[in-house]
Amino acid sequence: MKYALYLGCAIPIKYPGFEAATRLVCERLNVELVDLPFSCCPPPTSMKLVHYDSWLALAARNLCLAEEQGLDLLTLCSGCVNTLKEANHILKNSDSKRRRVNKFLEGHNHRFKGTIEVTHILDVLYQDTVVEKLLHEKVRDIPLRVGCHYGCHYFRPPKVMYPGELSDAESHVPVKMDHLLSIIGVEPTEYSRKFLCCGSPLGANMDQDAGYSITRQKLEYIHERNIQALSVVCPSCFEQFDMGQIVLARKTKEKRRIPTFYLTQLVGLALGLSPKDVGLDVHRIKPKKLLSGIDVA
Amino acid sequence: MTIKIWKFFQREQLFECYQCARCTGSCPAMEVAPALGPRETILICLNQGHDRVVEDEKLWLCCTCNVCEDRCPQEIPICDLLVALRNSAARRGNIPIRLGMAIELLAKTGRSMIVHQLDEMRAHHGLAPLPPAPVDEVRDILKKTGLDEVIEI
Numbered sequence: 001m002k003y004a005l006y007l008g009c010a011i012p013i014k015y016p017g018f019e020a021a022t023r024l025v026c027e028r029l030n031v032e033l034v035d036l037p038f039s040c041c042p043p044p045t046s047m048k049l050v051h052y053d054s055w056l057a058l059a060a061r062n063l064c065l066a067e068e069q070g071l072d073l074l075t076l077c078s079g080c081v082n083t084l085k086e087a088n089h090i091l092k093n094s095d096s097k098r099r100r101v102n103k104f105l106e107g108h109n110h111r112f113k114g115t116i117e118v119t120h121i122l123d124v125l126y127q128d129t130v131v132e133k134l135l136h137e138k139v140r141d142i143p144l145r146v147g148c149h150y151g152c153h154y155f156r157p158p159k160v161m162y163p164g165e166l167s168d169a170e171s172h173v174p175v176k177m178d179h180l181l182s183i184i185g186v187e188p189t190e191y192s193r194k195f196l197c198c199g200s201p202l203g204a205n206m207d208q209d210a211g212y213s214i215t216r217q218k219l220e221y222i223h224e225r226n227i228q229a230l231s232v233v234c235p236s237c238f239e240q241f242d243m244g245q246i247v248l249a250r251k252t253k254e255k256r257r258i259p260t261f262y263l264t265q266l267v268g269l270a271l272g273l274s275p276k277d278v279g280l281d282v283h284r285i286k287p288k289k290l291l292s293g294i295d296v297a
Numbered sequence: 298m299t300i301k302i303w304k305f306f307q308r309e310q311l312f313e314c315y316q317c318a319r320c321t322g323s324c325p326a327m328e329v330a331p332a333l334g335p336r337e338t339i340l341i342c343l344n345q346g347h348d349r350v351v352e353d354e355k356l357w358l359c360c361t362c363n364v365c366e367d368r369c370p371q372e373i374p375i376c377d378l379l380v381a382l383r384n385s386a387a388r389r390g391n392i393p394i395r396l397g398m399a400i401e402l403l404a405k406t407g408r409s410m411i412v413h414q415l416d417e418m419r420a421h422h423g424l425a426p427l428p429p430a431p432v433d434e435v436r437d438i439l440k441k442t443g444l445d446e447v448i449e450i
């Protein structure tokens with residue numbers, strides 16, 4: 001199993017610990033990763049809103065790099081997967097857009113052909129062969145009550161992100177993170193507003209306080225269920241919860257703090273990696289006490 | 298230069314809207330900020346023309362979470378409309394300052410993020426330095442796509 005690893009911007013630059021954890025976990029689970037000279041995806045929360053053609057062309061360039069190697073593209077972020085999956089979908093289905101974008105790229109010897117798929121680390125780890133390997137390699141359980149937050153762009157709009165997997169329910173909601181974590185002994189715990197926004201894009205583009213108000217509402221529902229930790233698959237959501245709780249506490253004087261994990265950090269711990277190996281030492285809200293409570297050090 | 302909003306979103310679809318406000322009722326931005334919300338956005342487009350929306354800063358108070366579209370009983374592709382309206386707004390200079398700065402950074406560096414002492418930080422996690430982004434290629438592509446219609450690059 002081999003993928004072109006699309007790191008994006010926030011993970012390698014702001015949260016390299018997630019990258020370290022992901023590389024170690026993939027190595028242990030026989031997922032081979034190839035690095036290529038990608039650029040920013042660019043985000044569905046910025047470039048797409050400002051200049052659609054630029055958004056589509058840069059996304060196409062990233063897709064072309066993976067196509068040229070004959071590899072599917074593996075993303076680590078809800079924003080990246082949204083842009084790259086949607087752009088792939090659009091360009092595969094529209095002759096006129098493909099022609100237009102290929103004109104922008106032709107000077108650099110790229111040509112979008114539509115030969116690969118875009119996936120996300122959660123979907124890769126959820127595959128049968130990987131899960132079997134995980135069950136085999138797992139050395140310990142992580143018995144914590146964890147609330148999963150998927151990040152809106154990971155699964156919306158469902159007709160683009162998960163075509164054919166739409167349930168009969170009016171809103172399609174993902175379950176893979178909850179299921180995967182239960183394999184490593186986690187107790188996935190439901191909470192109200194689980195599938196709503198973390199607040200990050202509103203804060204980043206317009207109004208930080210308003211963005212954090214959304215986070216605060218989510219956290220209230222999370223506390224209500226006595227959730228001990230959060231699991232995310234997106235660096236922007238991570239920051240919103242990790243940094244967000246520190247910022248919010250300045251005003252609200254809230255004492256309870258819930259550590260946030262990036263998915264591959266939890267999987268890495270179950271595989272026997274140390275908290276430092278998976279980069280937990282730099283989180284703003286330290287999970288140290290929580291982890292020593294379950295004998296993970 | 299302006300863009301043709303109705304190329305991104307079929308104008309006739311505005312008439313499909315019930316004004317039921319299920320979208321706006323689900324909107325997280327509406328709950329915490331004086332946003333327009335999808336229902337009102339559509340109503341203004343219908344009654345006063347989309348120019349009114351495009352000129353309004355409140356157009357940007359949105360998480361791009363797509364919940365509105367998910368819940369619309371008429372299956373109106375609301376987010377296509379919102380993307381088109383914002384693209385149009387940006388061309389007329391209605392663009393949030395922070396967002397404009399983020400786009401500039403992307404055009405200059407090929408990435409949307411910058412930190413000091415990156416190599417040290419990566420080494421702390423046992424990672425090699427990050428190879429430089431393909432800045433020249435990115436800038437050249439962005440020149441061709443016409444990003445400077447919106448932001449000087």
Ligand code: SF4
Pocket residue numbers: 313314315316317318319320321335336339368369370371372373375
């Ligand atoms: S949910 Fe759909 S039909 Fe109802 S007000 Fe919003 S856009 Fe109109």
Ligand code: SF4
Pocket residue numbers: 320323324325326327334335358359360361362363364365366
């Ligand atoms: S995409 Fe924007 S308008 Fe629609 S529900 Fe989310 S925040 Fe509200």
